[in-house]
Amino acid sequence: MTVEMFDNTVNGIRPELIEEAADIRPTTDRTRYAKYAAVAAVLAIGIIGWALWPHNDAPISTAPHTPAAVSEPRIETTVSVPEETTTAPTTVSETEEISYLIPQPPQSSSNEILFSSDEVTVEICPPAAVPMICESIMEAQTREEFRQGIAAVADTVVKDVTEVRIVYGPKESPYTTYKTLYTVQILECYGNIPETDTIVVAVPDSSYEDMDDIPNFKVGDEALFFLRDTAALEKDPMDLKSYSGYYVMSPADIGVVKNDTVTVDSIISASPDEQVYANQSKVDLTFDDFRSKANDLLNK
Amino acid sequence: MNDTSIIALYWKRDERAVKETDKKYGKLCYRLADNILKRREDAEECVNDTYQRVWDSIPDDRPDHFTAYICQIVKRLAISRYRHDTASKRRYDAYLPYDELAEVVSGKDDPEDAHIIAEMSDAISDWLMTESKRSRIMFVRRYWYYDTAEQIADMLHISPATVWSTLSRMRKRLKEYLQKEGYDI
Numbered sequence: 001m002t003v004e005m006f007d008n009t010v011n012g013i014r015p016e017l018i019e020e021a022a023d024i025r026p027t028t029d030r031t032r033y034a035k036y037a038a039v040a041a042v043l044a045i046g047i048i049g050w051a052l053w054p055h056n057d058a059p060i061s062t063a064p065h066t067p068a069a070v071s072e073p074r075i076e077t078t079v080s081v082p083e084e085t086t087t088a089p090t091t092v093s094e095t096e097e098i099s100y101l102i103p104q105p106p107q108s109s110s111n112e113i114l115f116s117s118d119e120v121t122v123e124i125c126p127p128a129a130v131p132m133i134c135e136s137i138m139e140a141q142t143r144e145e146f147r148q149g150i151a152a153v154a155d156t157v158v159k160d161v162t163e164v165r166i167v168y169g170p171k172e173s174p175y176t177t178y179k180t181l182y183t184v185q186i187l188e189c190y191g192n193i194p195e196t197d198t199i200v201v202a203v204p205d206s207s208y209e210d211m212d213d214i215p216n217f218k219v220g221d222e223a224l225f226f227l228r229d230t231a232a233l234e235k236d237p238m239d240l241k242s243y244s245g246y247y248v249m250s251p252a253d254i255g256v257v258k259n260d261t262v263t264v265d266s267i268i269s270a271s272p273d274e275q276v277y278a279n280q281s282k283v284d285l286t287f288d289d290f291r292s293k294a295n296d297l298l299n300k
Numbered sequence: 301m302n303d304t305s306i307i308a309l310y311w312k313r314d315e316r317a318v319k320e321t322d323k324k325y326g327k328l329c330y331r332l333a334d335n336i337l338k339r340r341e342d343a344e345e346c347v348n349d350t351y352q353r354v355w356d357s358i359p360d361d362r363p364d365h366f367t368a369y370i371c372q373i374v375k376r377l378a379i380s381r382y383r384h385d386t387a388s389k390r391r392y393d394a395y396l397p398y399d400e401l402a403e404v405v406s407g408k409d410d411p412e413d414a415h416i417i418a419e420m421s422d423a424i425s426d427w428l429m430t431e432s433k434r435s436r437i438m439f440v441r442r443y444w445y446y447d448t449a450e451q452i453a454d455m456l457h458i459s460p461a462t463v464w465s466t467l468s469r470m471r472k473r474l475k476e477y478l479q480k481e482g483y484d485i
Binding site for chain 1: 328364365367368369371372375393396398401402404405406407408409410417418420421422424425428429433436437440441443444445455456485
């Protein structure tokens with residue numbers, strides 16, 4: 001068959017497919033600039049975060065972090081951290097320095113798979129970048145593989161959480177959404193564990209690829225959330241799709257057990273920036289939570 | 301205005317139909333025409349011809365899929381015009397991504413192929429439905445609308461490299477699928 005003939009066959013695909021693809025709009029200048037602004041903000045704050053992070057010999061703060069407190073001592077209470085948490089990995093790599101900066105779970109358990117397995121690799125990136133790379137998700141060829149990857153590494157258990165707030169960005173401008181994500185990420189980078197039971201979850205704006213996968217939650221629903229692969233960000237910092245990394249899905253969607261869920265207590269639509277910042281100290285999402293659950297799942 | 305209302309205007313022979321069509325589909329039509337013709341004036345003229353063609357065909361037509369209907373007309377007119385304009389010097393259709401599609405097909409001109417085109421279109425549609433929505437959109441935008449990877453990346457807020465790699469993987473899967481379905485392409 002010639003290329004021209006093949007083109008004719010593609011031309012004859014069903015009209016539904018043609019219409020589906022037609023319903024995508026080019027990025028407006030406004031959203032483009034918003035993307036750049038959000039990236040700049042993430043990078044700038046990430047660098048500050050990196051600089052301010054307590055090093056090896058500093059105790060790890062569990063106090064909520066607010067922007068105003070950046071230059072002040074952040075220690076309200078301290079937790080006992082196992083020695084392993086600040087031990088550099090035996091394999092020397094580019095991420096070695098980062099392993100000092102971010103608390104890691106103990107590596108002593110024989111059954112634990114901390115950062116890699118045959119199927120899954122979870123790495124720590126510098127704070128300015130998005131923290132998790134999940135190869136199995138990135139390499140997923142089908143939706144089912146994607147979900148399996150998610151189920152394997154990414155559902156996060158946050159104990160004692162009783163409230164989930166879902167923040168929707170306005171459809172025309174993803175800026176608010178990205179800003180929300182950025183807020184969550186920065187708090188992750190600081191490793192804060194606020195004394196709170198609220199999670200702010202950012203949902204990708206409605207132009208996002210798999211919006212169909214995001215259920216419409218209502219108050220009282222059970223939900224879980226997880227980090228999505230964000231490896232593309234490292235390759236292309238302007239690829240803001242990578243920031244749309246927080247998904248909220250119904251438990252049935254990826255088949256996790258019921259007690260791994262949290263309950264939706266409130267939903268905020270098109271939250272203004274001030275509201276996002278107001279919620280900043282209420283975010284509760286940590287690397288440890290993520291890794292702990294990922295290890296549990298991998299060892300099942 | 302929704303498609304049903306626009307079509308109703310055509311049926312009433314109300315000239316607002318053309319205005320509403322242009323408002324809703326003007327940019328899409330222009331882009332498709334421009335992807336093929338690569339000249340602003342030609343593309344604009346092609347879009348205007350399309351509106352005339354739609355005006356002439358509705359009634360009697362009452363398309364269920366108005367977007368696809370109008371895009372098919374634009375595409376047909378644009379290709380026809382392109383081939384007319386380049387008839388004396390054309391060796392190949394410049395808007396077609398030959399290098400990419402050559403990965404899928406053998407390149408041999410088999411007369412039997414013409415008979416299986418419709419059937420294979422259905423098979424490709426079936427296969428596309430097994431792909432993720434994003435991949436599907438990328439494929440259709442690249443090989444039906446002839447968008448560039450950069451245009452697709454811009455629309456989907458992803459990098460062109462992601463578009464290229466996704467399309468490359470899709471072409472491999474499509475070839476495997478068609479061969480599995482018994483098509484000797």
